[in-house]
Amino acid sequence: MIRLNIHYCYLLFILFINRISGQICENNIADFFYNVNFAGPFFDQTVYTILSNFSVSTPNNTQIFTFIVKPQTIYNRPSFIPITVNNRTLDMTSRNIIVTSSHPSFTVVNLTNDSYALVTNTFPLNYFSPYNRYLFQLIAKQIFSNRPPVTSIAQVQINLENDNVHDPIFISNNQTFYISETAQPGTQFGTVYAMDLDNDEILYSINCIQFCIESLTGVLRLEKPFDSSSQSEYFITVTATDNGSSCSSRPSCRKRTKSINIRIIVTTVNKNSPRFLNQLCGKNISFDENNTIGKEIVTLIVLDNDRGENGLIYISFPSEELRTTISGLRNTAYSQFYIEQLDQTNTTRTAILKTNEIFDYDKPGATRVWYLFILASDNGKPQRQTFCSLRINLHDVNDNAPVFIMTSWNYTIYRSSINITNIRFLRIIASDADSGLNGMINYYIGTVNVPYFSISRTTGTIKFRQNIFGLSYLNISRFPIIFYVYAQDRGTPPLISKNNATVTIYFNDNDEPPVARWLDTHYEELYISITEKFYEIYRNQPIFDYNYGFNGSIMYELTSQTSSIMTVSSPFLDNTNIPFRDIPVVKNGRIFTSGITVTR
Structure with missing residues (x-):
């Protein structure tokens, strides 16, 4: 009941349109029913098949086959379509026909009038399409001036034959690998990977000297151990060659190769401490007084066989903390010298110890011996250091x-x-x-x-x-x-x-x-040796030397009543710097006693 109602309403609707539209709708009914696929242009075949294997290496614009497409006319129209409707003649004249391919790998070229050719539009063709073939449609569209276009379709099947048309492809082109400088021969440290769109197997090869590669897997391995002269990075050419199995049945089949440069970075390990050369550490180094500022005292050469930052050498004095002794006394000698570093050459660096002031050996209180520590450090992690001790002697000119x-x-x-x-x-x-x-x-x-x-x-x-x-x-x-x-x-x-x-x-x-005489002739020439500790133990006491037979008293006799005085003086020009003085004279009759004491 519902279905009848719908059908009835539909008929009423059509009739209503006809009544309103009048002659216009009536004249276009035939055109409306004519716009169907089977009313399009005529192909000379409904199916085109290339059964013999068509090579995927066929070049672009290669003609595959030709075909003919005829337009619809009053002479080849379908039998159910009348020539006129209400005394109106249908437009059956020949118009433009456009023929296209539904697959982008192929295109259609119009040869002459109704003749066309299917040509290749892609190189190489894809052998791995479903079932190793291409299955697509040719579409012909005929265009009219006063009615909608009409189309028709023909099927195309092309069976493919494989060929070695693709070079191996590396994944990726910029490959970087890392290996420790301490690695042993045989260490595997990376894999070079390539693929082949022809589905061929790939063999890898390099110039096997420092490094080698597994031909089937592309695994890299170390062939020789690194030494101090080895590079910090290498650029190696890797070649991938397919086995040509995709075209093994073809007599002219050739193998394809592709090469890339890979980068191998040798990561450094800080395994060596800097080392002072020329056997100077612990030795005595002398330089002349009256020097100029910047006078070269000694040249130090330091070696570090590590590479990169681990082998970058710095030569300097110790830090302020290390200059302080256990007793808390600070070594101020470092301010009197400085170190000039030269640019590092390969694994060695040279530094020159120079004076920072002018020295006078004979100046009272002058320092004549210095003990210096030279520190050589690298820039590795962890940092390694080496000390070199030097005794610097000021030489009297x-x-x-x-x-x-x-x-x-x-x-x-x-x-x-x-x-x-x-x-x-x-x-x-x-x-x-x-x-x-x-x-x-x-x-x-x-x-x-x-x-x-x-x-x-x-x-x-x-x-x-x-x-x-x-x-x-x-x-x-x-x-x-x-x-x-x-x-x-x-x-x-x-x-x-x-x-x-x-x-x-x-x-x-x-x-x-005689007016005066020494009671002991030794007093005329006294040679007394005292140690540094004498200053601390016998301060303000007479100097003595029992080994020399001198008890510290200097005695003389005056034969007259003349007064006497004894003084201590230095033969140097500046007497105020000597650490000695005379002891006040004690008189006992004609005998006078004095001596020499340490003041500081």
Whole structure:
């Protein structure tokens, strides 16, 4: 009942349209029913088949087959379509026909009039299409001027034959691999992967020297161990070659290859500490005084066989914390020197230890020995360090000539006190501000043919010659005897005093005693050795040296009531810097006692 109602309404609707539309709708009824597929252009075949295997390596624009498409006319229309409707002639004239392919790998080319050709539009064709074939449609559309276009369809089947048309493809083209420098031969560290769209198997190859590759899997392995001269990175050419199985049945089948460059980075391990070369550590290094600022003292060379940041060397003094001793005293010597680093060359770096000030060896209180630590560090993680200890010695240059503390010396020989067993009379004293051999002095009499007297070369003491045995050998009339003495140090080259000392010796032929005399002849020349600890233990006490037979007291006698004073002075120009002074004189009759004490 419901279905009848719907049908009835539908008929009413059509009739209603006809009534409203009038002649227009009536004239277009035939065209409406004519717009169906089987009313389109005519193909000369409904199915086109290429059964023989069509090679996938066929070039673009290759003609596969030709076909003909005819348009619909009044002579080949379907029998159910009338020529006229209500005395109106249908438009059955031939119009434009467009033939296309439903598959993008093929295209249709119009040859002449109704003749067409199917040609390839893709290279290479896809062998791995379903069932190894292409199945698609040719679509012909005929266009009219006053009615909708009409179409018709023909089926196409093309069976494919495989061929080796694709080069291997690497996944990806930019491949980077990493391997530790400590890796052992045989270590596998990565896989190179390639694919082949022809579904062929792939073989991998490289120039097998430092590295090799498994031909079937593309697995990379280390062939030789790394050494200190090895590179930090390598660029290796890897070649992938297919086996050509996709076209093995074809006599002209060839294998295809593809190559890429891969990057292999050798990751460093900080396994070596910097090492000082040229065997300087623990040695004594000397440089001359009176240097210029920036004077080169010693050249240090440090080696680190690690690569990259692990082998980057820094040479410096220790940090402020490391410069402080266990007792809390800070080593201030480092401020007097500096280190100049040169650019690193391969695995070695050179640094030069230089002076930061001018040094004078003979300056009172001057430091003459320094103990320095040089630190060599790398930039690895963890950081490695090496210390080098150096003893730096300031070398005394013979730059000071001897200077007499007096240029005029007088001495009187008393007949009453002369003793052949004591033939020393006067000691001439000169000083030399240098140290060591440079400050040691030899004395010489510069006057020719001086009678009776000679001088001790090392002490400067004036004494009788060896052939003078008593007063009977002296000609009193020749007195006073005057001669000059010069001093020469033992440095290299030796320096001679600029001003000579004049010595005048008188002879007192009376029985008068000498004005003063030492109670012990040792007092004339005291050689006393004291240690550094003497300053701490015996501060403000008289200096003594029991090994030398000296108890610390210096005693002399005056033969007259003349007052006496004893002073301690240095032969150096600046007496205020000597750490000694005289002890106040104690008088006991004609005997006077004094001594020398340490002040600091």
